[in-house]
Every structure is written in structure tokens, then in C-alpha cells.
Amino acid sequence: MRLSQVLFSQGFGSRRACAALIAGGAVQLGGRIADDPEEDVAAEGLVFSVQGRAWPYHARALVLMHKPAGYECSQKPRHHPSVMSLLPPPLRERGVQPIGRLDEDTTGLLLFTDDGALIHRLTSPRHHVPKVYEIETRHPLEDAQIERLLAGVVLDDDPLPVRAAAVQRRTSFTLSLTLTEGKYHQVKRMLAAVGNRVESLHRSAFGALALPPDLAPGEWRWLYPRQLDAATASPATPAAG
Ligand code: URA
Secondary structure (H helix, E strand, C coil): CEHHHHHHHCCCCCHHHHHHHHHCCCEEECCEECCCCCCECCCCCCEEEECCEEEECCCCCEEEEEECCCCECCCCCCCCCEHHHHCCHHHHHCCCEECCCCCCCCEEEEEEECCHHHHHHHHCCCCCCCEEEEEEECCCCCHHHHHHHHHCECCCCCCCCECCCEEEEEECCEEEEEECCCCCCHHHHHHHHCCCCEEEEEEEEECCEECCCCCCCCCEEECCHHHHHHHCCCCCEECCC
8 A cells, every 4th residue: 555545544634635744754664754655565564653653554443442521422512522532633534433422421431433334233222232331329229229220110212121231239329230222321311210310420341341440531542353343242351452
């Protein structure tokens, strides 16, 4: 692939802008300045740097973020900045979007990709990827509330009950809850339906992909598609860095 095409595919601006970046000496390959936009390079596995920042080539972008509170997942946020503002410009330029949404005040594991088919597959109601939420409640948890979350509760927009795939009480005011669907405000509405209230909400796992403990709020890292494939099949392990 031509070097200018590599940069273009990774979100570094128009073809002309990419060629200018290269010709201007801003791009390095293996520690040397690569200033020929026509240079033929093997894209797969390539790590190039632009203005000193290393950038691995990914045919499709797939990243995992530790979403902080105070950010909206919407492309057109209304009251808070968008989670997109936490990503570097090339990722935004190539059109990555969050896979599903977390509320503005929810923290934790959020995936992004520019692969529309993948977004469709993972957000489809037929694809039951388990997601684990860590919840702090306003009122002490009662056995009857846990039983109802597991048995199923009816929310106001659907006569069919929704149930938690698993519930683990951690303390009197904390629990972890596994859901295999993703309705609007589902955790908050389920807790409200059993007579409690969510005080804080954090997503700790998506499929078998756990939020890496060393990824601080607001930070993100690349994932490889095979990590996601594995994530929808086996027990949770932190994503490798
Ligand atoms: N359920 C909610 O209520 N909010 C979230 O952000 C995610 C799941």
C-alpha cells in the first residue's frame, strides 16, 4: 500500500493532507523519516509515527475506553462533552462510534469501532452479549428485590419482563448485575421497578472482556478483533495492553 494511502485510511485527513504530512517530514517508519508519499509499505502490522506519536495500522479500528462520568455517548451531546472528545482526531476522522451507549453518569467499559457491521451485530437484540454492571443502591438491598431482578420485572415500554442473567450481592448497598440485553436506562429502571434506586453505575465487563484495572478513567487502548471474538465466548479476563 502507498504510504499516503496508509495515512489516509487511518484518519490523518484528506489524501492531499496525508501526502503533505509525509513530504513535510512528519512521518517516521522504523526510526527514519519517510518523506515519499508513494513509498510502498506492508500495512499489516505496520507501526508508523506521525509528529512523534506512534500509531499502529488497523484495517478496522476497535478500541476500549474507561468511560469517565460527565460524558455523553451521543454524537450530538446536549449537556456534557461527548465521549468522542476523549479520542484522538484520527479515530474521530475515520468515523468510530461507541458500540451501544452508557448514560452520562455511568462509568466503565465502552467499546468503539468504525466497523458498522460489528456495531450492528453487537447491539442487535438477538446477540445476547452479557454485560456486567457494578451498582451502588440508595436503599439496603432486600432478598425480595434480588429475587425479582432474577425472576423478571416489567418496564413501562414493554409488556415482556426483563430479567437479570445473574445477580451477586456484594454488600447491603452494592451488587453486580449481568444483563444480556440493552434497553434504555435498563439497570436504573430495573432497580426502580423493584423499589430501590441506583446511586452509581459502572460497567465492569462486556462479554468476557473485563475493564483492564490499569486503564484510568478517560483512557483508551486498541483491541484486536480476536480479543473481541474471544470475549463473546469465554470467562472474563482483563484485556491485554
Ligand atoms: N443501564 C442504565 O440504566 N444505564 C447505563 O448507562 C447502562 C445500563
